[in-house]
Amino acid sequence: MEEKVDELLQSQAHVWNHALKFFDSMSLRCAVELGIPDVIHTHAQPMSIQPSKAQHLGRLMRLLVHSGFFDANEQEDVKYSLTPSSRRLLRHTHTHTRTTFQIIPFLFLSLDKATIASMGALSGWLCSSDQDHNSSSFEMANGKPMWDYSAQEPSFGNLFHQAMVCDSEFIGKIVTEKCSRVFEGLKSLVDVGGGTGVMANAIAEAFPHITCSVFDLPQVVSNQQPTAKNLSFIGGDMLESKIPPANAVMLKWILHNWDDEQSIKILKKCKDAIPSRAEGGKLIIIDMVLDNEVEDRESTETQLFFDVLMMANLNGKERNEREWKNLFMEAGFSDYTIVSKLGLR
Numbered sequence: 001m002e003e004k005v006d007e008l009l010q011s012q013a014h015v016w017n018h019a020l021k022f023f024d025s026m027s028l029r030c031a032v033e034l035g036i037p038d039v040i041h042t043h044a045q046p047m048s049i050q051p052s053k054a055q056h057l058g059r060l061m062r063l064l065v066h067s068g069f070f071d072a073n074e075q076e077d078v079k080y081s082l083t084p085s086s087r088r089l090l091r092h093t094h095t096h097t098r099t100t101f102q103i104i105p106f107l108f109l110s111l112d113k114a115t116i117a118s119m120g121a122l123s124g125w126l127c128s129s130d131q132d133h134n135s136s137s138f139e140m141a142n143g144k145p146m147w148d149y150s151a152q153e154p155s156f157g158n159l160f161h162q163a164m165v166c167d168s169e170f171i172g173k174i175v176t177e178k179c180s181r182v183f184e185g186l187k188s189l190v191d192v193g194g195g196t197g198v199m200a201n202a203i204a205e206a207f208p209h210i211t212c213s214v215f216d217l218p219q220v221v222s223n224q225q226p227t228a229k230n231l232s233f234i235g236g237d238m239l240e241s242k243i244p245p246a247n248a249v250m251l252k253w254i255l256h257n258w259d260d261e262q263s264i265k266i267l268k269k270c271k272d273a274i275p276s277r278a279e280g281g282k283l284i285i286i287d288m289v290l291d292n293e294v295e296d297r298e299s300t301e302t303q304l305f306f307d308v309l310m311m312a313n314l315n316g317k318e319r320n321e322r323e324w325k326n327l328f329m330e331a332g333f334s335d336y337t338i339v340s341k342l343g344l345r
């Protein structure tokens with residue numbers, strides 16, 4: 001009986017923890033909305049918090065200190081300091097010494113009402129009978145597929161593209177500095193689903209002899225201006241149009257948006273765009289590999305969060321090595337190499 005009670009209390013606490021887990025997310029969003037990381041960084045006054053409510057801020061901070069976003073120095077005059085995680089949540093991204101790559105748009109995108117509604121509709125979507133592989137929980141909740149919603153609702157669309165821009169600024173720097181061998185011998189590269197072109201621009205600037213192009217939906221690329229002379233934009237649909245030929249195709253954060261059938265279709269089109277391997281053809285994919293060299297519990301959990309996010313928003317998925325290999329073989333590729341240099345991807 002004693003043991004049983006302990007177990008019941010433990011499971012109650014576990015359910016409570018998960019019932020309230022989104023308070024972790026929402027309190028972080030609240031702190032960033034208030035600009036608290038900037039206030040701590042610049043020692044400025046917090047903006048327009050009602051004096052009568054200032055006392056409550058300490059409680060929000062206590063939770064965020066517990067989650068590792070701030071350090072509390074009880075003895076000192078300056079009570080809080082930033083941690084590496086909250087340094088990524090500063091609105092102005094240049095510190096004195098180096099650029100801090102921002103993650104604020106991803107935080108706001110993940111907690112946007114459309115994303116929350118999409119997750120809220122998941123059980124209904126799973127029980128709904130339609131067989132269309134383009135349907136998603138996101139569409140059920142928000143009335144249109146995510147790409148249309150992104151094009152038509154600027155509040156969501158801007159966050160989406162900003163989130164991708166921030167990530168590509170960061171990953172672009174790592175890839176061009178630490179993975180430069182990948183680009184050896186290439187004369188041209190097309191970044192399929194390359195969005196606003198930040199990744200392609202990083203490659204174009206680091207390797208001026210590579211002619212780079214960005215291939216994305218017409219509504220995404222139509223008002224983009226090339227930022228380097230070896231960079232251009234091409235509008236099209238990666239499932240319908242021919243992908244422009246190049247020595248190499250890049251797919252960064254693309255295939256996790258699509259189910260297996262559509263991913264194979266995209267991969268076949270990419271294969272048609274590049275020469276054979278003997279002639280220097282190459283497909284470069286930046287995405288997660290589940291169960292691959294992930295050491296800690298939090299990283300595994302993060303990958304699983306992404307998987308469910310992709311399921312809800314796009315009917316996409318994160319894949320383990322076996323599932324990736326299956327896609328490659330189905331699309332007619334004969335070999336692949338996995339390089340783990342980008343954290344969870």
Ligand SMILES: C[S@@+](CC[C@H](N)C(=O)[O-])C[C@H]1O[C@@H](n2cnc3c(N)ncnc32)[C@H](O)[C@@H]1O
Pocket residue numbers: 147164165167168192193194195196199215216217220236237238239251252253254257
């Ligand atoms: C998750 S974002 C990744 C953007 C970029 N590769 C990056 O990592 O920053 C996916 C991109 O695919 C584009 N996309 C979606 N459907 C597409 C289609 N049918 N044809 C071409 N691009 C598409 C979107 O506009 C978006 O820019």
Ligand SMILES: C/C=C/c1ccc(O)c(OC)c1
Pocket residue numbers: 109110115253254256257309313
């Ligand atoms: C709410 C977030 C949506 C989202 C959609 C497509 C992606 O590829 C993605 O990558 C991180 C995030």
